[in-house]
Amino acid sequence: MNAPVLEDWQLDLGGVLLGHNTSIPFAEIEGLGRPDGRGDLTDQPGADGVWAAPDWYSERKIHIDCAAKTPGDPAAARALVEQLQAAADPPGVRTVGGAVMPLRIKWPGAPVKVLFGRVRKVDPEWAKAAFGWVPLDVEFAATDPWFYGDTEQQISLRLGWLSGGGFTAPVQAPIRVSSGESGGQRRPGWVTNQGNVETWPVITVYGPCANPKITQVETGRTLKAQVSLDEGQWLRIDTRPGRRHVVRDNGGNVLLTPDSDLGAFSIPPGRTEVRWTASDPTATCRLTVAWRDAYRSL
Structure with missing residues (x-):
């Protein structure tokens, strides 16, 4: 299956589009800056300052605050949530050690870039589902901190x-x-x-x-x-x-x-x-x- 074409401010998670001009707009995305690191700062005995151990990057944690938005159509909102949950659970990834899936991102002024990792959470809130509005808490953990080109x-x-x-x-x-x-x-x-x-x-x-x-x-x-x-x-x-x-x-x-x-x-x-x-x-x-x-x- 060909990957969908992305516009500026859009994401592709397993073939489901999120962001601008989609039915799953996002309010905020966290984790696109410097990834978390692994490295201790140890006090220097009898001296000012600390000793810095080697810094290694940890996983890149992406948190997406978004919502299924289908005004007046709760069934369509539920279907979008179902599509996103299915996309987050591709065959051959979840139960295979080392296997990853892509998160494709298109930002203004840059080509499409890709992170590889696993979806850790797709958590809907159903309180306003009757109005066609289902807030979603989506988390993606990129096992590799770098962004990659969309084309191999x-x-x-x-x-x-x-x-x-x-x-x-x-x-x-x-x-x-x-x-x-x-x-x-x-x-x-x-x-x-x-x-x-x-x-x-x-x-x-x-x-x-x-x-x-x-x-x-x-x-x-x-x-x-x-x-x-x-x-x-x-x-x-x-x-x-x-x-x-x-x-x-x-x-x-x-x-x-x-x-x-x-x-x-x-x-x-x-x-x-x-x-x-x-x-x-x-x-x-x-x-x-x-x-x-x-x-x-x-």
Whole structure:
């Protein structure tokens, strides 16, 4: 199902629209600023001041003060509440560890951005339901504090594609080296995070190949899997916080080499070059990198 198009001052929670020009207007939204942190301030013995422990962000708690508004039609108000409660309980999220759902937000002057988390409360007040007015207390806990782009981006790389330039065959004197940027098109391997904070990719390797190694050229960070994939088989490396895992198409786990660090393979703001190698005598395997732009704020 396609996500609904959002106007300014609107939210999308599981396909139900809230906010301006909807039947569920909101009076206030809290939690869109700096998320809560985890870190203690400890008194310094025999000295003024305190010692600040490392600060880590906790979940981002979104509180939405809204109401189902259908003047003179209490049945329609009840139906809206039912839709919102159903949207807050999608199959495959509530009872699956690590699973999350999106909360899409459109603010003036900015593209649609997304938070990922769980709905913690949909609490209606029925005192004025006979007039078609049902106040709602809605809470959403984003497990990741960053805002993300509404669209997932993806690149696909065949084995042996280089992101640099090279020679154009047939080679004849004088030899000229290509810049690798013909026609203004992006060369293979460029991952561009248009946000202002790091983001986390999902990498999928499609066989046939063995022992794939993925490298960020600028940082030298690598991920190498000890696995052999036949044609039609795949390996997925998910680096996203709270969902970090490496799994095969058959559900089996895969070992990474000791120098591979899922927690360090983030994509910084701007452009990052990704290359990969593997053993494949057929040269038919491929790799995809999927990511979303990441933002500190709306």
